[in-house]
Amino acid sequence: MAIHFISDLHLHDEASWLGELFTRTLAEWRGKIDALYILGDLFEYWVGDDDRQAFSDTMLAAMRDFSAVTPLFVMRGNRDFLLGPGFAAASGATLLEEPHLLKAYGRDYLLVHGDGECTDDAPYQQFRAMVRQPAWQAAFLQKSLAERHAIARQVRGMSEQKKQTQGPSEISDVTPAAIEALLARYPGATLIHGHTHRPARHEHRVNGEERERWVIADWHDGHGGYLRLDSVGLSAHPLALPHH
Numbered sequence: 135m136a137i138h139f140i141s142d143l144h145l146h147d148e149a150s151w152l153g154e155l156f157t158r159t160l161a162e163w164r165g166k167i168d169a170l171y172i173l174g175d176l177f178e179y180w181v182g183d184d185d186r187q188a189f190s191d192t193m194l195a196a197m198r199d200f201s202a203v204t205p206l207f208v209m210r211g212n213r214d215f216l217l218g219p220g221f222a223a224a225s226g227a228t229l230l231e232e233p234h235l236l237k238a239y240g241r242d243y244l245l246v247h248g249d250g251e252c253t254d255d256a257p258y259q260q261f262r263a264m265v266r267q268p269a270w271q272a273a274f275l276q277k278s279l280a281e282r283h284a285i286a287r288q289v290r291g292m293s294e295q296k297k298q299t300q301g302p303s304e305i306s307d308v309t310p311a312a313i314e315a316l317l318a319r320y321p322g323a324t325l326i327h328g329h330t331h332r333p334a335r336h337e338h339r340v341n342g343e344e345r346e347r348w349v350i351a352d353w354h355d356g357h358g359g360y361l362r363l364d365s366v367g368l369s370a371h372p373l374a375l376p377h378h
Contacts, residue, residue, distance in 0.1 A: 135168045136364040137238055141247070141328025142352035144213065146178035147189035151356055155375050157196040159358075165203045171236075172227075173328045173350060174211025174247030179290055181282035182275050183220025194224040201226030209234065211329065212249040213290075215265060216275070235320060239365045244320045248329030248349070251308040251316060258305075307332060314338055317345050324368065326350065326361065333359060333370065 140159075145152050163170060177190070200206060208227040210217050222229050234245040253259060264270055274282065307330050317325060317340045325347040333351035337344060348368055351359025358373040 136362050137169045137171065137236075138163060138167050139171045139173060139245075139326055139350055139361040139363070140353075140358070141173035141211070141350045142175045142331060143172075143358065144175055144178040144353065145189075145193055147187070151375060152353060153189060153193060155353065155356075155358055155373060156193065158375070159360075159373060160196050160200040163204065164200045167204060168238075169205040169207065170200070171230075171245065172206075172208045173245055173326065174209050174249075175213045175328065176208060176211070176217075177214040179286040180214035180216050180221070181279065181286050182216055183218045183224075184275075185279055185282070194221070197225035197227060209245065209247055211247045212262065216271060233316065233320070235323065238363060242320065242323035243363065244316070244323040244325045246316070246325070246327045248308055248327035251312040251327070252306060252329070253309045253312045255305040306330065310338070313347060314340050317347075324348065326368075328352065335368075335370070 143152060143156055145156060147153075160170075177193075197206060206225070206227040207230050208217065208222075208225070209230045209232055217229060219229075221227070230245070232246045232250070236243040236245055249258070249262060265274075274285075277285075308327070313325065317323070317338060321341075321343070324345070327347070328350040330349055331352040331354075333349050336347040336349070338347060339345070346368075348361055348370070350361055351370065351372075353359075353373075356375055356377075360371055360373060362369050362371055
């Protein structure tokens, strides 16, 4: 058996292939793995658990079917930080706070989304600190669904425009200092995260000790990826729809 990790699916109704790949993957893995961990940005954006739409309801139903037989854990990302108890109830998933220490197959694994470690991006860290405050979230959730969607689309549009004009910038990656500080707090643990859309395996030297960091693949252009953890260790694998 094995544990699988995915992140940065950015599910939304304008990309039907994403939903198709996600639901097909869940069906294939159901009952055949020990657990599935989704480490943030499952959805392109999430404006609150009260926002019921056909697309997200279909995704939640697939997750509920999966979680009926296989443990499902979800961490909030920078796009879906408003996932709450309603989402957990509808999907059957257990919401995880970060960082989360996972003990599996005799070893320690440290799980985060990854955006909190992009410390060179000061404006983003200010935004992140603001939207994670309970008072800000309560005020946002009191707005109408139409208002919330408009704000989410505006933030998403600004983010996409920045990517197109600047390309993948250095500040959108994690900083070595933040990673090493995090690893230092959890001696011996291997770090697993998403967010950066830069899938790879990295080595860090922390307090004289060699440490591993694995970045999960994002899903785009008909393709995705996942990390598999079993008694041998971690390995990266691709995912794709048959026609891609």
